[in-house]
Amino acid sequence: MIPDDIALQELERDALTEIVNIGVSRAASNLRKMVADQVILSVPSMEVVTKRRAARLIAEREVSDLIAVRQDFAGTFSGRALLIFPQSNSLELVRAVTGDEMSPAEIADIEHEALAETGNIILNSCLATMANMLQRSLTMTVPHIVRGDGSSLFEVGDDAASDGLVLFLYIDFAIRQRDIRGYIAMVMDLPSLAALKLLLAEFIERIVGNAA
Amino acid sequence: MTGDDAQRETDGRTRLTLAAAGASGIWDWDIAGDRLYVDDRFAALYGLDGDMAGRALPTATFFSAVHPDDRARLRIAVAGILGGAERFSKEFRLVRSDGTIVWVHGRGQGHADERDEPVRFTGLLVDVTERRLAEERLRIAQTAGGVGTFEYTDGYATVAVSAQFCRLLGLHPATALPVRTINALVAHGAPIVPEDVNAATEIAGEFMIVRADDEETRWVARRGEIMRDLDGPGFKIMGVLYDVTEAKRSEAKLRELNETLEARVQEEIAVRMQAEDTLRQAQKMEAVGQLTGGIAHDFNNLLTVIRSSVDLLRRPEISEQRQKRYIDAIADTADRAAKLTRQLLAFARRQALKPEVFNVLICVNGIADMLRTVIGARVELVIESNCEQCFVEADIGQFETAIVNMAVNARDAMNGEGRLLISLDDQPSVPAVRGHASAEGAFISVSVSDTGAGIPEDVLPRLFEPFFTTKEVGKGTGLGLSQVYGFAKQSGGEVEVTSELGHGTTFRLYLPRASTPPDAGEETRSPAQERGQGRVLVVEDNEQVNEFASDLLVDLGYETVSASNAAEAIGVLERLDGEFDMLFSDVVMPGISGVELARIVRERWPAIRIVLTSGYSHVLATDAGHGFTLLHKPYSVQELALVLQGRVAV
Structure with a gap:
């Protein structure tokens, strides 16, 4: 089903998990500093699935509408990174990063801007760390705010492209004292996956080397 | 013994005890200093010398006892932490010095300095061999049994679930699902995960769901227990879910079956009666077919008599006395022929089964001529009555058919030559045959015995099956004896067969004796003497x-x-x-x-x-x-x- 040149071997999967872990840990560390609170992370889960399936994976886990900060990245491998959480959480997140000093009206005013900035910091630190671990550089677009359900976040339509395979990985995060939870998701298309596979092999070689 | 020695001995004992109890050890990896510190329990799990605990060890020690197949995986995970990742959670195998394998779960944390540079990596190592086994058993049980598990803590937005639980609902396997996602699948009615359980201590229920992936409608059953907090209103539900769609469908089908039972019984009876009717007619036509061969032969004989008598009558010089003889011969022969055809037609007639009381002897005598025709001239027909009032209540047509069938069978058994004895007897009971118990009561038996080859023992049990025949294709359909059997049973009687190879076979038809003789009727009516007019x-x-x-x-x-x-x-x-x-x-x-x-x-x-x-x-x-x-x-x-x-x- 999945072509061999992009199917991840167990070690490559482990390696990617760790790289994402490192990236997300950096992001969480940044988020922690911003909200001055504990940020809990899950172990990343990743799968090679269709775009449509990726949308469903999110939709299954969230019935209500979502809000996301989206940034596209390009380099040796390209794709899209999303910081997703339930729409009902967004004001709470803004309140958290702005230090509980603003009135609800003020928060509503800056919601868009604050979210974009928060997302940028988190996604940037995550992706930059990953690129660093793989010894490559990435360029990133400015963050966009997207609202909607799983399908619209991933731009799944009825077109054939929606049946194309992507690497979908996501990490749950929660801010313990704030009832804020969300996901960091990353989607990469097939050419990027093939490139990523090579980078992962290099990474494994560096780490395990002849000690394995 | 020095104080150090005593201390070391105590440590050794503790370590052994803890290792035996499968306890956990801790490690502290100094990233900046490139050293590893472990406690004695960690050392015990890794099979290190007890002296190693608490000392600065090379960091490679961390991989020393690790199973070769898990080593690369573990190195990558550690590399993640050394690169700045925070969470470490890996299960891997350790190989003990005696070659046994222990599964451990290492759970660790990367610590960074204020510049976000990783400096320490600490963690806890737990022996999970038992748990792995239990998990494996549980996984097999869940998959094999199609049972999914879930655990819900009051107030949480998510439910901890098993992979099988997700599969049952058509969801992508996950370890936790939002309550809303699960409950949204219920087609109508109560939610699968209840948010309020009142005073109940256990939960049971069935739910119609629409599976998330294929949108198929299924039924699932939920069973579980509610565990309450010691103080406060909080509770936790631990439950299982399994598919009961098949059972539900069977149940619905059964209900529907019950509701339409009466109509279907009637329909079935009608179909069956129709089939029985057809079979009976087929059985009769079989007998007619057997009859016609014999009758055609007999008819030719009769026609020969008529034909030759007519030829003789045409001769001019014939005397009056001879003329009369020939004419009488023609008349007699025509009468015999008419009687035969009438019997045949009456026999073939489609008629409803109508039991009536009749005298068996009169009936048998009545068809004797026809039987003679059937069995042929070289078989001697002997009718013997050993009972006085041979009255039975049965369908006459069926009775005659049965006698003809047995006679045809006897004829074939004798290859057309021998002696056919029909004997009527009083019987005080019916013997036990074919697994049926014997029955007491007044019966009349009609035995049809031949002097033929006899029936092999292995064929005996199948004799009365419809379409069972030992005859060649075209010689018989195998319906004859099944008709005899069906008739006997229908009339509250029985049929028994005894056979001796080389000596002959006897079919004995038992019929309940009728207590009331039929009206004598006008069987002996005087011929019409008076002349008609008009x-x-x-x-x-x-x-x-x-x-x-x-x-x-x-x-x-x-x-x-x-x-x-x-x-x-x-x-x-x-x-x-x-x-x-x-x-x-x-x-x-x-x-x-x-x-x-x-x-x-x-x-x-x-x-x-x-x-x-x-x-x-x-x-x-x-x-x-x-x-x-x-x-x-x-x-x-x-x-x-x-x-x-x-x-x-x-």
Whole structure:
């Protein structure tokens, strides 16, 4: 089903998990500093699935509408990174990063801007760390705010492209004292996956080397 | 013993105890200093010398006891932490010095300095061998049993679930699902994960769901227990979910079946009766088929007698005495032929099963001629009665069929040569046969014995199965003996077969004796002596038969007018203004049928008596008399006289 040149071997999967872990840990560390609170992370889960399936994976886990900060990245491998959480959480997140000093009206005013900035910091630190671990550089677009359900976040339509395979990985995060939870998701298309596979092999070689 | 020694000994004991108890050890990896510190429990799990605990070890020690297959994985995970990742959670195998394998779960944390540089990596190592086994068992049990588990803590937005739980609902396997996602799948009714359980201690229920992936409607059952907090209203639900769609469907089907049971029983009975009817008729036709062969042969003999008598009569010099002899011979032979065909037709007639009380001996004697024809001249037929009042209550037609079937069977067993004995006996009981218990009571038995080859023992049990036959293709359908069996059972009797190879076979048909003899009837009626009188309209399309009938009627004292079809007959009636005492008409004629004619006459000239006649078997079989007196062809003068005088209802 999945072509061999992009199917991840167990070690490559482990390696990617760790790289994402490192990236997300950096992001969480940044988020922690911003909200001055504990940020809990899950172990990343990743799968090679269709775009449509990726949308469903999110939709299954969230019935209500979502809000996301989206940034596209390009380099040796390209794709899209999303910081997703339930729409009902967004004001709470803004309140958290702005230090509980603003009135609800003020928060509503800056919601868009604050979210974009928060997302940028988190996604940037995550992706930059990953690129660093793989010894490559990435360029990133400015963050966009997207609202909607799983399908619209991933731009799944009825077109054939929606049946194309992507690497979908996501990490749950929660801010313990704030009832804020969300996901960091990353989607990469097939050419990027093939490139990523090579980078992962290099990474494994560096780490395990002849000690394995 | 020094204090150090004592301390070391104590440590050693503790370590052994803890290792035996599968306890956990801790490690502290100094990233900046590139050293590893472990406690004695960690050392015990890794099989390190107890002295190593608490000392600065090379960091490679962390991978020392790790199973080779897990080493690369673990290195990558550690590399993640060294690169700045925070969470470490890996299960891997350790190989003990004795070669045994221990599963451990290492759970760790990367620590960074204020510049986000990783400096320490600490964690806890737990022996999870037992848990792995238990998990494996649980996983197999869940998959094999199709049982999914879930755990919900009051107030949480998510439910901890098993992979099988997700599969049951058509969701992508996950370890936790939002309550809303699960409950949104319920088609209608209560939610699967209840947010309020009142005072219940356990939960049970069935839910119609629409699976998330294929949108198929399924039924799932939920069972579980509710664990309450010791203080406060909080609770936790631990439960299982399994698919009960098949059971639900069967249940619905069963309910529907129950509701329509009566109608279906009736339908089934109708179908079965139809099938039985068809089978019975087939069985009878089988017997008729067997009969006709014999009868054709017999008929040829009869025709030979008639033919040669006629030839002899044509000779000019024949004496009057001889003429009379030949004429008598022709008449007798024709009578015999008529009797045979009549029996055959009566036999083949489709009729409803109608039990009546009859004398078995009279009945058997009545078909003796036919039986002789069937079995052929080289088989001697002997009828023996050892009972006085041989009355039974059964269907006569079926009884006769059964006798014929047994006789045909006997004939074939004897290859057409031997002795066929039909014997009637009183029986005080029916012996136990084919697993049925014996039955007490008054029975009449009809035994049909042959002097044939006998039946091999292995064939005996199958004798009465429909379509079982040992005869060649075309010689028999195998329905004969099944008819005998069916008839016996239907009549509250039994059939028993005894056979001795080389000596012969006896079929013994048991029928319950009837207590009330039938009305004697008018079996011995005196022949018609008185002459008839009146005017008869004879309608018959066959000229010879018409002429013959008219002659007979004139001889009997009637005045006759002939018509060759119904239209002509009506013309005659109109012309003579219905001045007739009787209408004697054939049934099957071109144009208006005899029955139609009879109806017209009955309506317009009700005073005229009507007698119909036919030789067609289908007419006879379908109650074509339609209430009119019907005389079967060929008829004798005596029969015609009796019918016309209204003394016999045929």
